[in-house]
Amino acid sequence: LFGFKTNKVSGYFNPIEPTDIDELVLPKNFKYDIVAAFDDVINSAGEKFGSGCDYNAFFPLKGSNVRGLLVTNHEYSTIFSIGPVKDGKMTADQIQKNLYYLGMSVIEVYRDENGVWKMDTRSSYARRINGFTPFQLTGPAKGIPALKGATSVQGTFANCSGGVTLWNTVLSCEENFEGTAAVSKLPDTHYGWVVEVDPFDKSYLRKHTALGRFNHENTAMGLAADGRVVVYMGDDKKDACVYKFISKNKYDKSKGRGNSALLEDGTLYVANLKSGKWLPITLAEVSKAAAKDPSLKNKFKSQGDVVTYCQEAAKLVGGTPTDRPEDIEISPFDNTVFICHTNNDSHGNIHGHITRIFEAGNDLGAMEFDFEIFAAGGRQSGFSAPDNLAFDSNGDLWVVTDISSSSQNKGVHKSFKNNGMFVIPTSGPDQGKAMQFASGPVESELTGPYFTPDEQTLFLSIQHPGETTQDLSNPTSTWPHRRGENMARCGVVAISGFKLQ
Ligand code: FEO
Ligand code: CA
Ligand code: CA
Ligand code: CA
Numbered sequence: 001l002f003g004f005k006t007n008k009v010s011g012y013f014n015p016i017e018p019t020d021i022d023e024l025v026l027p028k029n030f031k032y033d034i035v036a037a038f039d040d041v042i043n044s045a046g047e048k049f050g051s052g053c054d055y056n057a058f059f060p061l062k063g064s065n066v067r068g069l070l071v072t073n074h075e076y077s078t079i080f081s082i083g084p085v086k087d088g089k090m091t092a093d094q095i096q097k098n099l100y101y102l103g104m105s106v107i108e109v110y111r112d113e114n115g116v117w118k119m120d121t122r123s124s125y126a127r128r129i130n131g132f133t134p135f136q137l138t139g140p141a142k143g144i145p146a147l148k149g150a151t152s153v154q155g156t157f158a159n160c161s162g163g164v165t166l167w168n169t170v171l172s173c174e175e176n177f178e179g180t181a182a183v184s185k186l187p188d189t190h191y192g193w194v195v196e197v198d199p200f201d202k203s204y205l206r207k208h209t210a211l212g213r214f215n216h217e218n219t220a221m222g223l224a225a226d227g228r229v230v231v232y233m234g235d236d237k238k239d240a241c242v243y244k245f246i247s248k249n250k251y252d253k254s255k256g257r258g259n260s261a262l263l264e265d266g267t268l269y270v271a272n273l274k275s276g277k278w279l280p281i282t283l284a285e286v287s288k289a290a291a292k293d294p295s296l297k298n299k300f301k302s303q304g305d306v307v308t309y310c311q312e313a314a315k316l317v318g319g320t321p322t323d324r325p326e327d328i329e330i331s332p333f334d335n336t337v338f339i340c341h342t343n344n345d346s347h348g349n350i351h352g353h354i355t356r357i358f359e360a361g362n363d364l365g366a367m368e369f370d371f372e373i374f375a376a377g378g379r380q381s382g383f384s385a386p387d388n389l390a391f392d393s394n395g396d397l398w399v400v401t402d403i404s405s406s407s408q409n410k411g412v413h414k415s416f417k418n419n420g421m422f423v424i425p426t427s428g429p430d431q432g433k434a435m436q437f438a439s440g441p442v443e444s445e446l447t448g449p450y451f452t453p454d455e456q457t458l459f460l461s462i463q464h465p466g467e468t469t470q471d472l473s474n475p476t477s478t479w480p481h482r483r484g485e486n487m488a489r490c491g492v493v494a495i496s497g498f499k500l501q
Pocket of ligand 4: 326342387402
């Protein structure tokens with residue numbers, strides 16, 4: 001193999017073969033450094049890095065590509081973070097630990113003089129955001145009766161993927177919040193939102209209800225041709241829909257974070273894949289559809305109710321059920337929109353596929369679209385269960401996979417071995433062809449790929465290694481193989497080895 005051209009700066013890599021070893025395997029001449037792992041101290045206050053690392057975003061400090069803030073989502077707990085849960089019932093102590101280890105971390109990372117990426121625990125920015133942190137609500141559901149009048153709520157958890165805004169803040173998505181809300185005796189209408197945090201400002205913590213309440217996977221933000229902000233979102237649930245939010249007002253770069261107000265007022269749309277139309281999920285449209293069903297008579301009294309019961313509202317107006325829409329990315333080259341439909345065993349879509357949406361006139365603000373299956377999972381393509389996505393500057397799509405731990409390395413998933421990371425060009429002669437760049441440790445899922453601006457470093461989370469472990473004295477993975485330890489830790493790595501051409 002001569003290797004595979006990736007982006008302008010990364011040169012070539014020799015694709016790897018699938019493997020089932022308990023290690024993060026990379027192509028020749030690439031290496032990884034662990035910048036933070038579960039329970040590592042992140043700051044002078046002694047706060048600890050959380051569990052279930054997912055989305056990452058890097059914010060350069062003073063324009064540096066080798067020092068910046070890394071924001072990481074923490075999706076869920078494992079036996080390694082809260083211990084075994086007996087008979088499916090968490091103890092009071094486990095409930096507290098669970099809320100503590102979920103949410104997000106802001107840490108400071110840097111590359112030292114030897115080229116090794118590390119965490120700087122002296123950072124004044126480093127902090128945890130978790131299930132106890134207070135958030136302000138914005139938008140139509142703020143203060144409504146369905147939320148018992150709440151204008152602020154306790155905490156964030158089940159933070160899966162996310163996205164960076166045009167004004168340099170992070171949107172983090174509350175995905176499978178139901179279990180944690182129930183066991184913590186917190187009202188489930190307070191979760192399932194898109195959360196906004198500013199890595200540089202501790203006091204800025206928002207939940208934007210205008211973007212709907214569902215099992216939020218991600219956000220992908222862009223601009224409509226007329227300057228309004230557009231946010232694409234997946235709802236990772238079997239037979240759930242694809243959404244986009246369009247702000248009422250236009251983006252104004254000079255306003256900086258003031259643009260955040262755009263996420264408080266706008267229209268939420270759901271995709272109908274039969275008509276190729278984006279359908280508005282407004283009180284008027286939902287009421288019209290709900291009038292046909294007497295059981296829904298009093299459910300939708302305001303736009304706040306519509307966004308709160310968004311999954312139901314979206315189906316009422318004609319949203320098409322799809323196969324678990326996970327991450328979405330907008331191509332920086334042609335404004336086409338890529339969606340990972342990870343799988344849906346209810347319909348025999350075992351390996352999933354990547355859907356590509358073509359907005360009318362290449363305008364993200366369009367009301368009509370066409371689509372294709374850009375790449376299908378399976379033996380031939382070499383990947384199964386596509387999940388998170390990231391683009392590099394050459395228009396290559398970096399795709400990580402999430403075959404469930406119980407299915408890995410057996411049956412129809414045998415050939416894929418451990419979960420991995422793949423690079424798929426979106427144009428040119430190799431369009432749609434997947435080349436494997438990484439293979440994760442045993443029972444892990446690779447999540448949150450994020451490049452530094454110079455594309456010399458790729459941050460990547462290693463989520464839930466050793467996930468099926470039942471007995472802490474006999475873990476199924478011991479990654480990252482710390483000396484003297486017999487346990488697995490999730491963590492974030494910095495991958496280097498990308499060479500300038
Ligand atoms: Fe948390 Fe849909 O992945
Ligand atoms: Ca995911
Ligand atoms: Ca992404
Ligand atoms: Ca997944």
